[in-house]
Amino acid sequence: MSYQVIDVLGDVGLRAEGRSCEECFINAGLGLYSLITDLNLIEQKETKEFELSAETLEDLLVSFLNELIFIFDTSGFIGNSIEVDIENNIIKVKIHGEVFDPKKHERRLLVKAATYHNLVVKQENNHWIAEIIFDI
Amino acid sequence: MPKIDGTVRIDSYRIQIPKGFVSGMRTDGIVYVDEILEEELEVDSVRQVANVATLPGIVGNSLAMPDIHTGYGFPIGGVAAFNVDEGIISPGGVGYDINCGVRLLRSNLTRKDVESKLEDLANLLYTHIPSGVGSTGKIKLAPKDAEDVVRKGAIWAVEQGYGEADDLQRIESNGCLEGADPDVISQKAYERGKAQQGTLGSGNHFLEVQYVADVYEPEVATAMGLFKGQITVMIHSGSRGFGHQICDDYVRFMLQSSKKYRIELPDRELACAPFKSPEGQRYFSAMKGAANYAWANRQCLMHWTREVFLKLFKLSPRELGMKVVFDVAHNIAKEELHTVNNKKMRLIVHRKGATRAFPKNHPELPDCYQDIGQPVIIPGDMGRASFVLVGLEKAMQETFGSTCHGAGRVLSRNQAIKQAKGRSIKQEMAERGIIVRAAGKETLAEEMPDAYKDISNVVDVVHNAGIAKKVVKLKPLGVIKG
Secondary structure (H helix, E strand, C coil): CCEEEEECCCCEEEEEEECCHHHHHHHHHHHHHHHHCCHHHCCCCEEEEEEEECCCHHHHHHHHHHHHHHHHHHHCEEEEEEEEEEECCEEEEEEEEEECCCCCCCCCCCCCEECCCCCEEEEECCEEEEEEEEEC | CCCCCCCEEEECCEEEECCCCCCCCCCCEEEECCHHHHCCCCHHHHHHHHHHCCCCCEEEEEEEEEEEECCCCCCEEEEEEEECCCCEECHHHCCCCCCCEEEEEEEEEEHHHHHCCHHHHHHHHHHHCCCCCCCCCCCCCCHHHHHHHHHHCHHHHHHCCCCCHHHHCCEHHHHCCCCCCHHHCCHHHHHHHCCCCCCCCCCCCEEEEEEEEEECCHHHHHHCCCCCCEEEEEEEECCHHHHHHHHHHHHHHHHHHHHHCCCCCCCHHHCCEECCCHHHHHHHHHHHHHHHHHHHHHHHHHHHHHHHHHHHHCCCHHHHCCEEEEEEECEEEEEEEEEECCEEEEEEEEEECCEECCCCCCCCCCHHHCCCCCEEEECCCCCCCEEEEEECHHHHHHCCCEECCCCCECCCHHHHHHHHCCCCHHHHHHHCCCEEEECCCCHHHHCCHHHECCHHHHHHHHHHHCCEEEEEEEEEEEEEEC
16 A cells, blocks of 8 residues: 555645556555545445546646546545556546445545645656645 | 744734745735744744735735634635735635635523433434535535526525525625626536535534523623523534535636736645636636535525424424524635725735624624624634624724634644544543534544634634624534534
8 A cells, every 4th residue: 555644734635656657646546535435345346437638747646636536526436446547648547446335434534625735746766756635 | 932933923912924934925924823822833824824925916914813724825714805906816715615604593592401402402413414425415406506506695595495584684795695607617516516505514514502601792792692501503514515626626727827917826726817807707706606505505504403403392483593693704705895004995805714704884794783793603623612703893904804713723633533542532522511423433533622722712812902802602512523
């Protein structure tokens, strides 16, 4: 598991890592989902797919995470496995999961949005790091 | 010695952040804190007050209230006014939860009437008020309804039978900002808002049954219909996913606008556009729509609260007497008339985690509060207290008619969870005579009283600084958390 919570006073932040940019984005997505509920209780019953583009990788990360929040907020769909393909600041995403059921799934945080506050997406040697703060 | 290098204490309740604290500041920053709260000040939030002072068209000082903490772009507790002709409007100066706010209801019931039924009351409210992650409301908005909510706000809710026309006069701006345009709001926002009208949300949002514990200004309290021992209900909620999506959409949109109008940003979350530009007006109109959604939301939540009380106590609406004291916005930008250096100016006032606090005789106040001033409702944490204050003339002179909005956190959510380990917050609260119901397993730990500043300290700063006056203190009896 390559994501961890960053302590932020008012809200919550995540630091995600990966051997590739894709892995880093996947971990950021899974980290976000883990803020909402316990990933172990999610069954992979459905797959959702979407595609996004942005000017920079930083913008792409914010848009990607905000899309996950949007999908959860509108359909309740949440996953515990994510596939991504990133090329020329275009991301193709596949999520495997199911619709959130308060009787079955733990209710953790209601995440409103991914923000640009202290946003980091960087490569160090062959290692990718992303830091993101969420408004909750 | 100032806690943060470069700041200067002006008096017992204010510190100054002089021009030059960050480069490009057009004016000074002022933070309302006493020496106790200054100890808890974060450098990041002070820098955010200074960053706001760099934005074009700022009038007066860049301000922050004593419940200040670090936000995005603007700090929480931030107040800043911009000239409508040369100034900007920024979604970061309003926040993600547009028109998050509080409504206070009074009743004819006293503590004695309620205490024996408190458990039943908490359970009934918990089942009737949709709350928590993944909850949807009883209202499903068809596209036409959503447009009506955007245009009419709380008036829409009253038209649908949620509450009475009489409620509207005691809501800031009568529960509706004119000029909201449904067409400048994205389909994504409508999607998110479709099933969330009439829902409480989560995090620090709550519905609380309280009693009036102390009365400081008997005459003002009486004018608000408040008396010692009386049962009140406080509802803290906002525009839910609808407002969050509008903020998200417009922060991205404004990043482009800032480039277009060559506005230098010390922080991307300060993305903005000139107020009078098409982009600025577009956001303002969308923001009004979200503000109206939030007022409709609190109106619906209040209606179901009244129904629960009527059912449980088997009273008629007249006997119950559950009336709105006032409903205030916390996260909003409003076009207002202010006097600056003896000159009347139209300003776009941003209040992010701050409450409007207009004094008596202000033309925007309803008739019932013309002689006393605007009720200011300040929620604390779920264990200690909340306060009702009233706006004072000095707020018009110093803070564009604004004051604080709540306690502000001292512990991060993680720290709170760690400190609560091995403890039952629910049990601890029960021992203090407070019944809590929460949807999330960790919510109670994150929201425990120790996670917040002592609201009494925060309120004392604005009271002693003379921008709002304490009227009554409210103590919690039953709390519903998302």
